[in-house]
Amino acid sequence: MNYIELQLHVSPDYTDILTAELAELGYESFVETDEGLNAYVTETDFNEEAVQELLDKYDSQTAIAYQVSSLEKRNWNAEWERDYEPIEVASQVRVRASFHKMDARFRYDIVINPKMSFGTGHHETTAMMLEQQLNLDFVEKAVLDVGSGTGILAILAAKMGAESVLAFDIEEWAVENAHENAELNDCPQITVFQGTISEVDPANRYHVVLANINRNVLLAEIPIYTSLLTEKGYLVVSGFYEHDASDIQQKSTESGLIFVNHMTNREWTSLMFQKN
Template sequence: MDYVELRVQAPRELADILVAELAEVGYNTFEDNDEGFCAYIDEDQFSPDDVAEIMARYQGMGEVEYDHRIITRQNWNAEWEKNFEPLVIAERVSVRAPFHAARPDLAHDIVIMPRMSFGTGHHDTTALMLTNQLAVNHQGQRVLDMGCGTGILAVMAAQLGAAAVLAVDVEPWTAENAADNARENNVEGTVEARLGDITALEGEEPFDIILANINRNVLLDDMPAYARYLKPGGPILFSGFYEEDLAQIRAAAEQAGFVYESHLVQNHWVSAIFRQPA
């Protein structure tokens, strides 16, 4: 199935509101740019009427322009290969494609081919999650990566010494891509990619660490489940939301029993660490 990319030009304050509204009607990935943002949704869920209604609702708050295009697997790959540059995160992690040179001077080298998945490390939320992972002891731990995308966080967990990583995503090609990237990074024996949402965890024992880089609404909806699936004393890393949403995420997390530890901010995006009480 293809994606629809909705490109929106809007002032920052209004863009944040529009992102929240679009998330309510099924848009599940957002990328900021200098003029506004892009939002992505499966083609069969795209409704021009929904978009027009949302945009009309906020006409008086600022000038907004928008259009959309279909992104096929082939077009996504071509665009990505044309524009993707190697990335260094926290001076310790190299994120690159197979056709880029390795960085033996860095502690971690992650090779990613995204296909139709999101999560090359270039989006602020992924970079923030990787940075936060570096501060968490993964050695010998069993890790859950919810909304795994390309599997980049799962690969990072394996490289940090995790004993086992379950990477879960709702899109079939994303789960396949995560499995491929695990093989590309020689951690296929550690990383299991699974298709599904939070219900795919039924029957699983609690995890030592949970990584959840999804979006605000999914995080809020699934917060009680995260509490069930995290061992006492274990950390949970969240991202996929804006700085102004942190208070709402924190309130839901604390209601579920988690304790706030810290958060990082980059270009209005947040990654926060909470912990299950021991």
């Protein structure tokens, strides 16, 4: 069976939403590039008319160009394995696929076999979230992972000693993948469900809330995250650009949080707050 590679030349502001839209059309894997986004789907599921309709939907908002090429499955698999390099964070965390050998120099070894290329550690926001976590004490703590994707943040929290980790995502594939990766990393303290923050019991309290999502969701939900934190609990967020950091910080301050730390990487930003 052959695969189709759809190469999108588009602003990075639109890669996340187009990834979600293409996933609904059956695309199985995604790779962010300097030009935009590459998406992959089996040849039998490829529908160029559907692609054109999708791009027309965003044509008035941003410039989008695309190219289509065919890849043989065996070449696609080899290319994916060749391009999927382990990620190293702060000389302490190494994120790898199962076909990579373990490297004993790293304190935390995380194995991620993604159904799609979300949360593999390759994106700047995920790497920053992992580095932020290294500055926290997770031992015997309760953790909430908002929009968990592959479960990578939940897995590091568990490996750092968290007693319980509740993770959730709105996508069915993400929940299945997070379950698989939690088992792969021997993290039984991780519970994953499909849903939104509204389905988290408001009576529960968490020592750490992790949220690597987008600006609009954060601005709407930061007050909820704050209400779910224990006294002196930490909120770590990312998924937005540096020019949005002031809005995120203002909403967090209004919600009763104190600014702790700020990280940037190629215009992406991560912020840490503590409950006052």
